[in-house]
Amino acid sequence: MHESLTVIGIILIGMALRSCRRRIFRKIGALVYLLASGTVVYFISGNIPLSIASIFVWFFLPWIELGTRVRKLRLPLENHLNEERSPRLQQFPEAAHNIDELETLDFEHSSDYSWDWAGSAQHYSFFWHPEERTVVTVCLCKQTNVAFSYVTISSRACDGKIYRTSNFPFSSTLKNSPAVAWNQIACRHCSLEQSLESHKHFIKKKGGSFDNLMMPDPDILNEEVENDMRVQIRHNLDTGIITITDNGKFRYSFRGLCFLWKQFIKDMIRLS
Known part of the structure; x- marks a missing residue:
C-alpha cells in the first residue's frame, strides 16, 4: 500500500x-x-x-510512429492549391474570431484555397492589407477526428527575404529554406493585433525594414504558396532530409526521421 x-x-x-x-x-x-x-x-x-x-x-516513443507510419509516407513533389469556398467555421471558433478581428483591422479577404498534405486537409483563407504590406493566412486543418486552426503572417522583401510569424502549434516537419525567417509565437497569443506587432518587431530584429517590403498581389497569393513549397522541398532534398522515390514522390531519409524526432522532442518540451 x-x-x-x-x-x-x-x-x-x-x-x-x-x-x-x-x-x-x-x-x-x-x-x-x-x-x-x-x-x-x-x-x-x-x-x-x-x-x-x-x-x-x-x-x-515517437520512433514507433516514425518507424511505422512516417517511414512509409510518400508525398508529392508538386502540390497545387485548389480554389474553393470558405468552409463553415463551427469546428474552428478561434478562426472565426481571427477573421472578425482581421475585418476590424481593415484587412481585405482575397481568396480561399485548399490542398491535402500528408493526410491532412488544409484550407487557406488569404487576407491582405496594402498599407501594412502584409498577408495574413487563416489556416484550417482537419486530420481524421482532429481539427484546429492557426494564423500565419507573411511579408516579402524586395531582396527575396520572406518574414513569417505564426502560431502554428507544432514544429515544422521540413526545414525552412534559407530565404525564410520564421517567428514562432504562442498558440494562444492575446490578439491578432499583438501578433502583427510581434511580426513588425521580428522584421526589425532580423535587419529588415518596412520600406523594403513588397506590396502583396492578391491575385497570385496561391502561386506564391505553391512556389514557396517547391523551394522548401528543393532545399530539403539538397540537405538530405528527404529523398526522391521511384514513382516521382519523396520520402523521409533516415536523417529526415532523426530531424522529425528532434522536432517531436521540441514539441513535447514546448507544449508540456
Missing part, C-alpha cells in the same frame, strides 16, 4: 501543477509525471539505474 499511495501522491502533485496557469508550473508538472513512471519501475525492480532509464524511454 505504501508504494501505491506514494505513486498516487506523485501523480496528484503532477495533476495540480498541470492545472496551474503559469507555464513554468505546467512544465514542472510534466516532469513530475515522468518521476511517477520512474518511481513505479523502481518499486517493481528495486533498480535505480533502470528506473532512471525508464524515464528517458518516453522521449524515444
Whole structure:
C-alpha cells in the first residue's frame, strides 16, 4: 500500500501543477509525471539505474510512429492549391474570431484555397492589407477526428527575404529554406493585433525594414504558396532530409526521421 499511495501522491502533485496557469508550473508538472513512471519501475525492480532509464524511454516513443507510419509516407513533389469556398467555421471558433478581428483591422479577404498534405486537409483563407504590406493566412486543418486552426503572417522583401510569424502549434516537419525567417509565437497569443506587432518587431530584429517590403498581389497569393513549397522541398532534398522515390514522390531519409524526432522532442518540451 505504501508504494501505491506514494505513486498516487506523485501523480496528484503532477495533476495540480498541470492545472496551474503559469507555464513554468505546467512544465514542472510534466516532469513530475515522468518521476511517477520512474518511481513505479523502481518499486517493481528495486533498480535505480533502470528506473532512471525508464524515464528517458518516453522521449524515444515517437520512433514507433516514425518507424511505422512516417517511414512509409510518400508525398508529392508538386502540390497545387485548389480554389474553393470558405468552409463553415463551427469546428474552428478561434478562426472565426481571427477573421472578425482581421475585418476590424481593415484587412481585405482575397481568396480561399485548399490542398491535402500528408493526410491532412488544409484550407487557406488569404487576407491582405496594402498599407501594412502584409498577408495574413487563416489556416484550417482537419486530420481524421482532429481539427484546429492557426494564423500565419507573411511579408516579402524586395531582396527575396520572406518574414513569417505564426502560431502554428507544432514544429515544422521540413526545414525552412534559407530565404525564410520564421517567428514562432504562442498558440494562444492575446490578439491578432499583438501578433502583427510581434511580426513588425521580428522584421526589425532580423535587419529588415518596412520600406523594403513588397506590396502583396492578391491575385497570385496561391502561386506564391505553391512556389514557396517547391523551394522548401528543393532545399530539403539538397540537405538530405528527404529523398526522391521511384514513382516521382519523396520520402523521409533516415536523417529526415532523426530531424522529425528532434522536432517531436521540441514539441513535447514546448507544449508540456
